[in-house]
Amino acid sequence: MTVLRGWVCIWAIATNTVRESVRSKLLYGLLFFAVLLIGGGAVIANLSYVENDRILQDVGMGSVRLFGVAIAILVGINLIHREVDRRTVYTILSKPLSRAEFLVGKFLGLTLTIWLQMGIMGLAFVAVSIMTGAPLGASHLAFFVLTGCELALVVAIATLFSAFTTPVLATFFTTGVWVVGHASRELRDLGASADSPALEWTTWLIHRVLPDLESFNLASEAAHLLPVTASDWLLPMLYGAGYLTLVLFAAVALFERRDLR
Amino acid sequence: MSRREVVRIDDVTKDVRPSFGVRRKRVLHGISFSVREGEIFGFVGPNGAGKTTTLKILVGLIRATSGRAQVLGHDVGETAFRRHVGFLPENPYFYDYLTGRETVDFYAKLCGMSRARRSARGDELLAQVGLADAADARVRTYSKGMQQRLGIAQALVHDPDVVFLDEPMSGLDPIGRKDVRDLILRLRDQGKTVFMNTHILHDVELVCDRVAIIVGGRIRYEGAIQDFIEAGERQTDVLVAGMPAHAGPALEERFAAQLCGVGDRIEVRVPEKHVDGALALLLEGGAQVVSVSPHRVSLERIFLNAVEESRR
Numbered sequence: 001m002t003v004l005r006g007w008v009c010i011w012a013i014a015t016n017t018v019r020e021s022v023r024s025k026l027l028y029g030l031l032f033f034a035v036l037l038i039g040g041g042a043v044i045a046n047l048s049y050v051e052n053d054r055i056l057q058d059v060g061m062g063s064v065r066l067f068g069v070a071i072a073i074l075v076g077i078n079l080i081h082r083e084v085d086r087r088t089v090y091t092i093l094s095k096p097l098s099r100a101e102f103l104v105g106k107f108l109g110l111t112l113t114i115w116l117q118m119g120i121m122g123l124a125f126v127a128v129s130i131m132t133g134a135p136l137g138a139s140h141l142a143f144f145v146l147t148g149c150e151l152a153l154v155v156a157i158a159t160l161f162s163a164f165t166t167p168v169l170a171t172f173f174t175t176g177v178w179v180v181g182h183a184s185r186e187l188r189d190l191g192a193s194a195d196s197p198a199l200e201w202t203t204w205l206i207h208r209v210l211p212d213l214e215s216f217n218l219a220s221e222a223a224h225l226l227p228v229t230a231s232d233w234l235l236p237m238l239y240g241a242g243y244l245t246l247v248l249f250a251a252v253a254l255f256e257r258r259d260l261r
Numbered sequence: 262m263s264r265r266e267v268v269r270i271d272d273v274t275k276d277v278r279p280s281f282g283v284r285r286k287r288v289l290h291g292i293s294f295s296v297r298e299g300e301i302f303g304f305v306g307p308n309g310a311g312k313t314t315t316l317k318i319l320v321g322l323i324r325a326t327s328g329r330a331q332v333l334g335h336d337v338g339e340t341a342f343r344r345h346v347g348f349l350p351e352n353p354y355f356y357d358y359l360t361g362r363e364t365v366d367f368y369a370k371l372c373g374m375s376r377a378r379r380s381a382r383g384d385e386l387l388a389q390v391g392l393a394d395a396a397d398a399r400v401r402t403y404s405k406g407m408q409q410r411l412g413i414a415q416a417l418v419h420d421p422d423v424v425f426l427d428e429p430m431s432g433l434d435p436i437g438r439k440d441v442r443d444l445i446l447r448l449r450d451q452g453k454t455v456f457m458n459t460h461i462l463h464d465v466e467l468v469c470d471r472v473a474i475i476v477g478g479r480i481r482y483e484g485a486i487q488d489f490i491e492a493g494e495r496q497t498d499v500l501v502a503g504m505p506a507h508a509g510p511a512l513e514e515r516f517a518a519q520l521c522g523v524g525d526r527i528e529v530r531v532p533e534k535h536v537d538g539a540l541a542l543l544l545e546g547g548a549q550v551v552s553v554s555p556h557r558v559s560l561e562r563i564f565l566n567a568v569e570e571s572r573r
Binding site: 009087088 | 341
């Protein structure tokens with residue numbers, strides 16, 4: 001019964017967060033430009049004599065990822081900070097819900113918002129592909145699913161930083177984790193080929209500790225319509241779920257200790 | 262028969278670290294007091310005395326550095342007991358994209374209320390706090406006073422047994438203040454316990470059963486309002502306009518009045534037994550009486566003494 005009540009609270013916070021996003025002009029603006037860029041891919045593709053379809057879809061998928069990450073970071077870093085700064089958190093946390101439920105609710109709400117926006121961007125992508133005759137396959141679906149997982153993880157990381165630091169620092173840290181998370185494989189390989197054991201160990205540690213975000217990147221497979229196996233989907237999803245859970249645990253632990261002065 | 266304690270604070274201290282600084286500053290110095298069931302308790306102190314810090318400890322927003330705080334027999338760190346507790350923060354803020362009705366409904370959801378009950382309770386409360394006509398307007402269009410009323414509605418939405426109010430009259434016009442005072446008294450009639458933070462002594466005198474005075478993070482006085490009423494000398498404040506020059510010395514000499522004010526309006530404080538005489542003198546002299554308000558000097562005197570002591 002208590003668990004059910006907890007979920008009712010989490011859902012109430014999450015739906016309210018979605019409602020906030022739906023009523024926010026900023027997100028509509030970002031979504032408009034994303035859809036515009038996906039459509040603009042058709043124009044850009046026409047400038048090339050070869051591989052028009054690939055260029056079109058590369059631009060489309062790049063737009064989805066770029067705008068998805070921008071929304072995840074821009075909104076995510078303010079997720080908790082704004083509640084504390086605007087003092088809306090005072091009345092909410094005086095009700096019978098825990099800080100963990102509040103934080104998970106906020107995370108879930110923003111993740112659902114981003115997935116909703118990804119759905120709209122995905123529909124725009126499919127529509128433009130069909131109109132221009134570009135091929136679509138299962139790998140495109142896998143790309144969207146795993147990008148959705150990656151963005152959920154980015155939201156969790158932004159939530160973690162938002163729980164204990166300022167928006168500026170949270171932006172810096174989250175963007176840093178996203179950039180290094182995508183480059184950590186190359187860093188690890190670079191370290192392994194270097195002569196220095198310390199460098200090798202450091203780059204290996206970075207790769208292990210920070211999220212391996214490249215494991216969610218199926219853009220290349222989708223662009224070349226390469227076959228995607230079940231493990232290509234499931235392993236990154238499991239990895240993402242595990243990492244995300246750990247990040248949320250850390251965020252809750254930090255938020256629980258915080259005085260809301 | 263003594264009523265049970267619903268709020269208990271034992272030797273609570275709170276240290277805070279300033280934004281730019283390493284050394285911690287103690288803002289609560291081992292305070293202890295209790296509030297009994299069904300009473301209206303006034304927690305009084307000047308700005309920065311530690312009232313809001315204490316209240317935030319009681320609703321679990323901040324943790325005490327040491328000591329123990331309990332509400333309804335539960336440690337304030339627990340969550341479940343809060344279904345019996347309502348809280349109005351000072352200058353409450355709400356999601357400005359929601360309407361008043363949606364706001365109350367949102368808080369009711371957090372309290373686990375069913376849809377049918379939420380709807381009925383929301384309508385009832387919005388009408389009670391005078392927001393029925395603005396229920397479907399976005400909160401961003403609300404005035405400060407309307408937000409304060411909405412804050413009271415959310416604090417009461419789940420029909421709590423204990424209500425914590427931080428400066429509940431803040432931002433309200435005189436009619437709003439009276440409405441809130443009446444509401445607080447109605448809550449007591451319903452058997453609720455009300456804990457009210459304020460620095461407005463007049464409000465305390467009008468509604469509170471007991472009071473604690475906090476200054477500089479220390480409780481300086483705790484007692485029943487009745488004690489003040491019985492012990493204190495009643496005085497009356499008379500606000501007058503156009504007072505003739507000769508009236509001032511006469512009031513001071515004959516009625517032991519104290520005068521203060523600048524320009525045309527002057528506040529005359531006279532002992533209750535001399536009110537009739539002072540009013541007659543003023544009216545005969547052609548002064549215009551703007552307002553007459555009873556005033557008990559005892560609470561104010563104790564409060565000012567407490568502030569004075571803390572400065573020594």
